[in-house]
Amino acid sequence: MKAPRPRLRDVAEAAQTSTxxxxxxINGDVRVSASTRARVEQAVVDLxxxxxxxxRSLRLGQDETIGVVVxxxxxxxxxxxxGEIxxxxxxxxxxxxxxSTRRLAERERIVLDGLLQRRVAGLIIASISDTHAYLRTSPCPLVFIDRAAEDLAADAVVVDDRGGARMAIEHLMRHGHRRIAYIGDRLDTATARYRLAGYRDALEAAGIAPDEDLVAEVEPAKGDAGVAAETLLRLANPPTAIFSANTRCSLGTLPTVHRLRRTDIGFVSFGDFAMADTITPAITIIEHSPELIGRLAAERLFSRLAGEDPPVETILAPLRVVPRGSGELGPA
Amino acid sequence: MKAPRPRLRDVAEAAQTSTxxxxxxINGDVRVSASTRARVEQAVVDLxxxxxxxxRSLRLGQDETIGVVVxxxxxxxxxxxxGEIxxxxxxxxxxxxxxSTRRLAERERIVLDGLLQRRVAGLIIASISDTHAYLRTSPCPLVFIDRAAEDLAADAVVVDDRGGARMAIEHLMRHGHRRIAYIGDRLDTATARYRLAGYRDALEAAGIAPDEDLVAEVEPAKGDAGVAAETLLRLANPPTAIFSANTRCSLGTLPTVHRLRRTDIGFVSFGDFAMADTITPAITIIEHSPELIGRLAAERLFSRLAGEDPPVETILAPLRVVPRGSGELGPA
DNA sequence: CACCGCTGTGACATCGATTACCTCGTCCGG
DNA sequence: CCGGACGAGGTAATCGATGTCACAGCGGTG
Structure with a gap:
């Protein structure tokens, strides 16, 4: 009963011409006479x-699809x-x-490989791994997000992690803090290393001796950010402020801070999150818009797909401190 | 330099056999002698x-891909x-x-059409539209999530919206509220209609006359949930509690409630969100796990893709009240 | 007038894998 | 000893669109 979908051949037949x-x-080739063109167009509509x-993808060797790996x-x-992409x-x-890679370099390999097999037209990658040799001969444009690929000349859209972290710490120091804790991701991601470096930069510039007890490296997916926060707050010589190096750490840490009724502590989060401005005190953040990052990355990718070939570039998305309260509390 | 990817033909040649x-x-057909099989397998590895x-997709007329439309x-x-899918x-x-449909029926049509053109193997759909006639002869299995398709016999994974909303209102009434406001999505989605119906059920069962001033229908994406909340709270005869019919409405409403310093008001949210248990007061929710919904939907879809053919079913994901504070505040 | 180049067109190969259909032995029962 | 079932494997068509290349017709040119 149901007619099978029409093929190009059917169109050609209906228009009395060849496929x-x-x-x-259909592909807008100019060298077709007006009358033939009209017949074909009519057939396309009719059918x-x-x-x-x-x-089409098979023939062209490329799929009208882009892959996003996070x-x-x-x-x-x-x-x-x-969402923005x-x-x-x-x-x-x-x-x-x-x-998704689940932050496993091995999985990243697998999913990228799969995507490449599918011949995606382009890739946007938040890479967890630090070796991308196998992408060097990638048949499609790549844009890295959140973390640049250090061993590959490819576009990237990132934020100034080191500078942003430094901004956060300096902000806290301006409000009198000297003992500031750091809670961040595992250091096998470049982003985490840069943010920690920024933290250290700021302390050093202020002449504060680093205290390794105040640096917690956690796995936010496992929910151990809260544990780390509790440990920090129970130190004999506890910090007066916490810098959370990413959104998920903040989401993990804050419930603990509240449970322990230590909302008097200074707090700055690298990255915004829902309700950050509604909890008490509202959370001061280093803002970097994910929508903007998505948009910049997609723009870059599409411009390459359109055939443009701008020089490879690492685009820095802007970053700024948004004071909301938690970062402006002084030490006890 | 770079060898082109090996084709089946190359494998066949290397194994001295036919494609x-x-x-x-490769496809695990049994009728191949052990020695030939071994040669082919060796060739596959070597190359x-x-x-x-x-x-493969072209030949099979189907892609090893599923589409998710939300x-x-x-x-x-x-x-x-x-994430779970x-x-x-x-x-x-x-x-x-x-x-994504952006909640536009027209866009939903377009994206579904595109996905079907691509011959996806299956679809998981949070449909915004209420006519799915064109999907009736869908060539692939469909699973609806969040909202069932009423004009189509297809699997769905939903929650008991009406019952859940009723639970929420009854919970608030148990704590003494009689004037309870409703803030929810536009009513052109079935989910919103059910939840509103549940709200009305509860009021009616308690013998409370409905007051249409207390019902706000908003578009959370536009951020007008906050405006609606402010309007409600400034009524001459304001509500003593608010029921937010979905997560995004909650995220839009709560900042306003806090800004107006009306945290004394009763509040129940249909749907959990980050920090709901950390803000003050913590937000009482009707919990429905998105992960579970995703898992159930994916399981259903994969079981159909595996050839199983269970009767079409609307699966109800469980729902429960999680009291955290805001829903247990009495009226002033 | 022979030749060139350009336009519009179509037959056919191609992308890489699957499959309908056929061939060639071999082994078995009658 | 023969017919036929069966196992193993090959040939070529197929999926649907596009690239290659050749060709016909036409106008201009030296």
């Missing part, structure tokens, strides 16, 4: 023809990034395949 | 052969749902294409 000419019309993207799709930061892709009729 | 036999080995998914990828609820898909080597 090649029909293909020309409701739509080219099969699969066949740590974890459910992470609010990446969810917003992806998807928005831009949809406008261009491009599909978005997403994949 | 057909090589294909049989690092990986079948081209595009070609309101908005950046929405925390859907982000978690997608992606997790399950990756385990099966299936890719996930995401698309």
């Amino acid at each position: 090649k000419t029909a293909s020309r019309v 409701g023809y739509r080219p099969d993207p699969l066949a 740590d974890e799709v459910g992470d609010p930061f990446f969810a917003s990034v992806i 998807e928005r831009m892709a949809l406008d261009r009729g491009v599909s978005v395949i997403i994949a | 057909k036999t090589a294909s049989r080995v 690092g052969y990986r079948p081209d998914p595009l070609a 309101d908005e990828v950046g929405d925390p609820f859907f982000a978690s749902v997608i 992606e997790r399950m898909a990756l385990d099966r080597g299936v890719s996930v294409i995401i698309a």
